Amino acid sequence: MYRPPQPPPPPLWLRLTAPASSPALPRLRVVAAGVLSGLVAAALLTDGLGVNVLIWAAFGTAAAGLAAVAAGRRIRPWTVVWALAALVLLLVPALTEASWAVVPALLVAAGAGSLALHGGRRWPGVLLGSVGLWPHLIPGLAWALVAVRTRRHPGRDRLVPVLKAVGVSVVLLVVFGALFASADAAVAELLGNLMPSVDTADLPMQVLLFAVGLVVAVGAAHTAAAPRRFDRYPVQPGRERGRVEWAVPLVALNLLFGVFAAVQAVVFAGGYEAVMRKPGVIPAEYARQGFWQLLVVTLLVLVVVALAKRWAPRSTPADRLMVKALLGLLGTLTLVVVASALYRMHRYVDVFGLTRLRISVAAVEIWLGVVVVLAVAALVSASARWLPRAVVLSAVTAAAVFGLVNPDALIAEQNVQRYEQSGKIDIAYLRTLSADAVPALDRLPEDRRTCALQQIASDLGSERLPWYATSLAEDDARRILAARPVSPLADAACLRVGVYVGDSRYGSVDEYGR
Structure with a gap:
C-alpha cells in the first residue's frame, strides 16, 4: 500500500521552544479589546504622535491581559519591570517632538512589551523574547477570526x-x-x-491604522495566551581550551590596554593642553578620530570577553580563578578606554558644539561602559544568571533616558551657552533641530534668534493639532513663538549672520567642526 512521503520534522530548537500548549480560542472580550484597539488607532493616531500612543497601547495591553488571565498565566516581577519600562518609553512622544528620539523609543518599547509577554532569563530568552511578538501577528489575527466564526455568542x-x-x-x-x-x-x-458631510481625506490612513491596531492587539493576546519558550533554545557550551592557548592572548591584550591606560594617565597628569600644543597635533582631529577608534575598541572588547568566556578553561578552581582575573582586569582597563573616549568627545564638543551625531555616539559609549561594568561584576560574582536581563534592562533604560532628556533641547542649550561664553555658534545647524530647541534658541540675540527659529516655526505651521497628538515640547514652542513671533524678514536676518538660506554652505565654520 502506497504511503505518501511524510514532511520532515521541524528542527529540534523549534520543537524545544514551542509553547507549552496551543492557545484556546479567545473569548469575545479579547476580540472586542482588539477591535477597540484598532478603532482607537484609527481615531487618534492619524494626526500625529503624543499621549495617544499610550492610550492606544492601553487597549492592546488589555487584550493581552485578558488572554493571559484566561490561559492561567501569573504575573511575575520581571513582567512588571518590562511592562513599566515600555510604559515609560511610550511617554517619550508625549514629551519630546524630535522624531529621531521618538522612533527608537517606540521600537525599544515594543521590545520591552514583547519581553513582558514572553519572559526570559537566559540570553536566548531575553534576546529572542524581545522580538518574539512579531511572528504572532498574523497567527493572532487568524486565531481571533476563527474564534469569531466558530464561537456561539448570545444574540448572534x-x-x-x-x-x-x-x-x-x-x-x-x-x-x-x-x-x-x-x-x-x-x-x-x-x-x-x-447625506451627512464626511471628510474622507484621511480614510485610507485610518483604515491602515485600524488594521495595525487590531493586528498588534490580537497578536499580543495570542502571545500572552501561548508564548514561545525561548529560554529552552539549545546553546551548546564552547569547547574548553588549554591554559596556554587561552591565557597568552589575553595576557598580551591586557598588557596593551595597560600601556594605553598608563599613557592616558601621563597625558592627564602632564596636562592635556600641553599635548595639544605639540607640533603636528590638530586638537579637533585628535579628539574626533580618537573617540571613534576608542568606541570601536570598546565594542571589540565586549566581543572578545564573550568569546573568551565561552572557550575559557573551567575544569579546576585554579582555572576559574584565572578566567576571572584576566577577564576582570581586561574589563577594568576597558573602563579607562571609555573614560578617555568620553573626555575626548567632551573636549571636541567644547570647541565645535553639540550635535545629534555627537550626543548619540556619546550615549552609546556610556551605555557600553555600563555593559562593561555589568560584565566585570558578573565575572567576580558567584552567579551570572542575572547578567542577560541586566544588560537588556540597561539598554531599555538608556533608550528611555535618552528620549526623556530631550536631546534636541540639550543640543540647543549647550550651543547657546557656548555662544554666550565664546561668541561662536553654528546657526545653520541649529535651524535643523525640532521644536524642542525653541526655549534655548529664544535666548539668542535678535538676528540669530530669527534665523535659528525660522525653519522650526515654518515646520510647526499655524494649525494646532489635537491635544492627544501634541507633545509638551511643541506646546511650549508654540507658546514662545506666539509671544515673540519670528520676523517675516528672516532671510535678511540670516544673511546678516552669514547663513545663506537654500545654499549648501552656511557661513564660515571650521572644517573640523562639521
Whole structure:
C-alpha cells in the first residue's frame, strides 16, 4: 500500500521552544479589546504622535491581559519591570517632538512589551523574547477570526441577519442613488442635502491604522495566551581550551590596554593642553578620530570577553580563578578606554558644539561602559544568571533616558551657552533641530534668534493639532513663538549672520567642526 512521503520534522530548537500548549480560542472580550484597539488607532493616531500612543497601547495591553488571565498565566516581577519600562518609553512622544528620539523609543518599547509577554532569563530568552511578538501577528489575527466564526455568542443568531441586511441595503442605496443622481441634477442636490458631510481625506490612513491596531492587539493576546519558550533554545557550551592557548592572548591584550591606560594617565597628569600644543597635533582631529577608534575598541572588547568566556578553561578552581582575573582586569582597563573616549568627545564638543551625531555616539559609549561594568561584576560574582536581563534592562533604560532628556533641547542649550561664553555658534545647524530647541534658541540675540527659529516655526505651521497628538515640547514652542513671533524678514536676518538660506554652505565654520 502506497504511503505518501511524510514532511520532515521541524528542527529540534523549534520543537524545544514551542509553547507549552496551543492557545484556546479567545473569548469575545479579547476580540472586542482588539477591535477597540484598532478603532482607537484609527481615531487618534492619524494626526500625529503624543499621549495617544499610550492610550492606544492601553487597549492592546488589555487584550493581552485578558488572554493571559484566561490561559492561567501569573504575573511575575520581571513582567512588571518590562511592562513599566515600555510604559515609560511610550511617554517619550508625549514629551519630546524630535522624531529621531521618538522612533527608537517606540521600537525599544515594543521590545520591552514583547519581553513582558514572553519572559526570559537566559540570553536566548531575553534576546529572542524581545522580538518574539512579531511572528504572532498574523497567527493572532487568524486565531481571533476563527474564534469569531466558530464561537456561539448570545444574540448572534439575531445580530448577524441584521448586519447582513444593513450591509446589503447600504450597497443598494449607494449604487442606485449614484445612478439617479447622475441622471437628474435635482435628485443629486436632494441626495447631497440628505447625506451627512464626511471628510474622507484621511480614510485610507485610518483604515491602515485600524488594521495595525487590531493586528498588534490580537497578536499580543495570542502571545500572552501561548508564548514561545525561548529560554529552552539549545546553546551548546564552547569547547574548553588549554591554559596556554587561552591565557597568552589575553595576557598580551591586557598588557596593551595597560600601556594605553598608563599613557592616558601621563597625558592627564602632564596636562592635556600641553599635548595639544605639540607640533603636528590638530586638537579637533585628535579628539574626533580618537573617540571613534576608542568606541570601536570598546565594542571589540565586549566581543572578545564573550568569546573568551565561552572557550575559557573551567575544569579546576585554579582555572576559574584565572578566567576571572584576566577577564576582570581586561574589563577594568576597558573602563579607562571609555573614560578617555568620553573626555575626548567632551573636549571636541567644547570647541565645535553639540550635535545629534555627537550626543548619540556619546550615549552609546556610556551605555557600553555600563555593559562593561555589568560584565566585570558578573565575572567576580558567584552567579551570572542575572547578567542577560541586566544588560537588556540597561539598554531599555538608556533608550528611555535618552528620549526623556530631550536631546534636541540639550543640543540647543549647550550651543547657546557656548555662544554666550565664546561668541561662536553654528546657526545653520541649529535651524535643523525640532521644536524642542525653541526655549534655548529664544535666548539668542535678535538676528540669530530669527534665523535659528525660522525653519522650526515654518515646520510647526499655524494649525494646532489635537491635544492627544501634541507633545509638551511643541506646546511650549508654540507658546514662545506666539509671544515673540519670528520676523517675516528672516532671510535678511540670516544673511546678516552669514547663513545663506537654500545654499549648501552656511557661513564660515571650521572644517573640523562639521
